[in-house]
Amino acid sequence: MTDTTEQARIRVHGLEKAFGDHKVLRGIDFESARGTSTVLLGPSGSGKTTVLRSLNVLETPDRGVIGIDDVEVDFSRLPPGKAGRKQSGRLRAQSGMVFQSHNLFPHRTVLENIIEGPVIAQKREYDEAVADAEALLDQVGLGDRANAYPSQLSGGQQQRVGIARALALKPRVVLFDEPTSALDPELVGEVLAVIKDLAAEGWTTVIVTHEIRFAEQVADQVLFLDSGVIVEQGTSAQVIGDPREERTRRFLKRILDPG
Amino acid sequence: MGHVLRRVVGLLVLVMVMFVPVGAAAAQGAEQQPVVRVGTEGTYPPFSFHDPSTQELTGYDIEVIKAIAAKAGWRLEFVETQWDAIFPALDASRIDVIANQVSDNEERKAKYGLSTTYTYSHGVIVRRKGDDRIKTLADLRGKTTAQSATSNWAKVAKDAGANVEAVEGFAQAAALLQQGRVDAIVNDNIAVLDYLASTGSQDVEIAGAAGNESSEQVLAFRKSDQTRLDQADQAIAALKADGTLNGISQKYFKANVSVPDGGSADLSGGRGHRSTWEVVGNTAWPMFIGLVKVTIPLTALSFAIGLVLALFVALARISSYKVLAGLARAFISIIRGTPLLLQLFIVFYGLPQIGLKFDPFTAAVIAFSLNVAGYAAEVVRSAILAVPRGQFEAAATVGLDYSQTLRRIILPQAARTAVPPLSNTLISLLKDTSLGSVVLLTELFRESQLAAAESNEFLALYSFAGLYYWVICVGLSAAQKRLENRLSRYVIA
Numbered sequence: 001m002t003d004t005t006e007q008a009r010i011r012v013h014g015l016e017k018a019f020g021d022h023k024v025l026r027g028i029d030f031e032s033a034r035g036t037s038t039v040l041l042g043p044s045g046s047g048k049t050t051v052l053r054s055l056n057v058l059e060t061p062d063r064g065v066i067g068i069d070d071v072e073v074d075f076s077r078l079p080p081g082k083a084g085r086k087q088s089g090r091l092r093a094q095s096g097m098v099f100q101s102h103n104l105f106p107h108r109t110v111l112e113n114i115i116e117g118p119v120i121a122q123k124r125e126y127d128e129a130v131a132d133a134e135a136l137l138d139q140v141g142l143g144d145r146a147n148a149y150p151s152q153l154s155g156g157q158q159q160r161v162g163i164a165r166a167l168a169l170k171p172r173v174v175l176f177d178e179p180t181s182a183l184d185p186e187l188v189g190e191v192l193a194v195i196k197d198l199a200a201e202g203w204t205t206v207i208v209t210h211e212i213r214f215a216e217q218v219a220d221q222v223l224f225l226d227s228g229v230i231v232e233q234g235t236s237a238q239v240i241g242d243p244r245e246e247r248t249r250r251f252l253k254r255i256l257d258p259g
Numbered sequence: 260m261g262h263v264l265r266r267v268v269g270l271l272v273l274v275m276v277m278f279v280p281v282g283a284a285a286a287q288g289a290e291q292q293p294v295v296r297v298g299t300e301g302t303y304p305p306f307s308f309h310d311p312s313t314q315e316l317t318g319y320d321i322e323v324i325k326a327i328a329a330k331a332g333w334r335l336e337f338v339e340t341q342w343d344a345i346f347p348a349l350d351a352s353r354i355d356v357i358a359n360q361v362s363d364n365e366e367r368k369a370k371y372g373l374s375t376t377y378t379y380s381h382g383v384i385v386r387r388k389g390d391d392r393i394k395t396l397a398d399l400r401g402k403t404t405a406q407s408a409t410s411n412w413a414k415v416a417k418d419a420g421a422n423v424e425a426v427e428g429f430a431q432a433a434a435l436l437q438q439g440r441v442d443a444i445v446n447d448n449i450a451v452l453d454y455l456a457s458t459g460s461q462d463v464e465i466a467g468a469a470g471n472e473s474s475e476q477v478l479a480f481r482k483s484d485q486t487r488l489d490q491a492d493q494a495i496a497a498l499k500a501d502g503t504l505n506g507i508s509q510k511y512f513k514a515n516v517s518v519p520d521g522g523s524a525d526l527s528g529g530r531g532h533r534s535t536w537e538v539v540g541n542t543a544w545p546m547f548i549g550l551v552k553v554t555i556p557l558t559a560l561s562f563a564i565g566l567v568l569a570l571f572v573a574l575a576r577i578s579s580y581k582v583l584a585g586l587a588r589a590f591i592s593i594i595r596g597t598p599l600l601l602q603l604f605i606v607f608y609g610l611p612q613i614g615l616k617f618d619p620f621t622a623a624v625i626a627f628s629l630n631v632a633g634y635a636a637e638v639v640r641s642a643i644l645a646v647p648r649g650q651f652e653a654a655a656t657v658g659l660d661y662s663q664t665l666r667r668i669i670l671p672q673a674a675r676t677a678v679p680p681l682s683n684t685l686i687s688l689l690k691d692t693s694l695g696s697v698v699l700l701t702e703l704f705r706e707s708q709l710a711a712a713e714s715n716e717f718l719a720l721y722s723f724a725g726l727y728y729w730v731i732c733v734g735l736s737a738a739q740k741r742l743e744n745r746l747s748r749y750v751i752a
Contacts, residue, residue: 056656058652058655058656089658092655092656092658093658096656097652097653097656099649099652099653101649103647103649103650103652103653104653105650105653105654105668106672106749107671107672107749116657116659116667117656117657117658117659120658120659120663120667121657121658121659121660121663122658149749150749151749165657166656169657169658
């Protein structure tokens, strides 16, 4: 393992991505230190979700470099075919992803969902993976639902299982893609509480969210994106509490004071 | 299932016993009598065949040679031999005489010792009873006749100016004639007499001779075996004189075929005529065997292979490699755009011309599994595409590779969508295997066809075969329902 104390845990430079003619990312640069939470804010279509998905290589950027600890991929020089997929796979393995619509495997129990990655992809011992999974379920408050199917859980519980599934991979970074947007309002709190605990425990997280109050509490760093570029970045006190850019102010006003 | 298996094994044993030469059974008379070994097919009714109820070798030729042996003082030993091997067996002295409707011709006369004639046959025209328009070959001009495509009689009918419909045997021709779909049949009088005698049919009759062609059937000995030939000729003359030959002939044909013009048949009561229920009862078991030994294995094997192929075709079809996707699309288009029967014919009759020769079962498995693949590929493809995109992404983020994702995450979910349409494919396939009958597969439907040809009980037998298919399909539908329930157990309604 290389010396990670000197370099940031997440390093993103010159990220560009287009879908056809539409340029979604037009040069994104940022870094996240180990143990910090980075929140991406911005109107829909600003590119924040694309940045997050690029970190997990669910989108392949056209240009730019993404590094997470000792794995670094320069997408302008990504070889085609198998060699490229291997590089992408290594980078992907550095992070765990929590989806907006949880994407749990409906035909697998809660426990099976969680141990799928560790046992099948990471080839860890089954017993060890189960023990870890049970501990994670306790941590997210679902110790008694290990054998339930996802369809038997509430939306908030499903999302907490999604978080446990991401953590079970023992990733360097946990990515959250609007983790509460699909939930009924009364279920949002339980999920945000779990994420806050993780941040407090020292997990490095990157979060796309519209929950401004939550972002204020959890973020060490806030990035405000619009039209594929980072418009403003800083601590939550700076970006949310005292935004300098007109576009940031307009966005926050709209979201905090709708109508 | 165990019960069925025991019966199948029992049947196999029975079949094996049937092929054991029945020489011992035929050994009659004193030990010191000279043994004469008789070559005969044993599979050529009504001349040489095994009685279905007793399994004993019998038939017109068998009874004739037995009568000759009794007169000549021989002890007989029957050796059942395929027709192609029967003259070589005589040449090699493995048999002494052939009793199997050997036709007299110049070539044979030069090489073998041929006896006097014990069967005379000639071409006849068969018409619906009382149809006076048809009396001679000349009356066939512009009429339609039903003939076996490869037979000499098809040529005779064509030369007489008739339109010839190709059929698969005399019974089928007779059914068409009876139903008024054709006007006449030209055939060998013995085949006609056998049909009339065995079915007792009153609906068709012999109108008259078809030209002057006739043939005479004789026993064949080695040229050097003059003694036995002389004994046989004397015996035949005596048997003709004392009416024994006439008796045997009447028993099988209701006419005397041992003289040049045996006249028409007296059809009061057919030989061994069976009732509809007896026919169905006797055929139910062979049909069941055809179902269990051919129809079901053919269906299961073709479906299993077809599904695996379908999966690969579907994956190729949705792959980002354009060539692969194009090939898959072309395959699906060809399979769905051509008749299944044609595909079967290409595999069975066409491929041997480029050196790919398969036995009927293999050919059918190949054709049917490719057909299943063509149809199921589209089902599998749309089922895979119906699995939410997020499932692929979630599988990727937990680190599964392409094949793990398919096997563990996508296909189990796609299965739920695919089971109902795939069940339809399976049920269609089960019924489509009846097409195997045209590539010489003795499956369920073919058994009913064979029995119908023999007995004329088309309605009863085909209905009964339909019942078998229907019962299996009902079973499959029930299994489909259970599978669907199982696969949706994790979905809360």
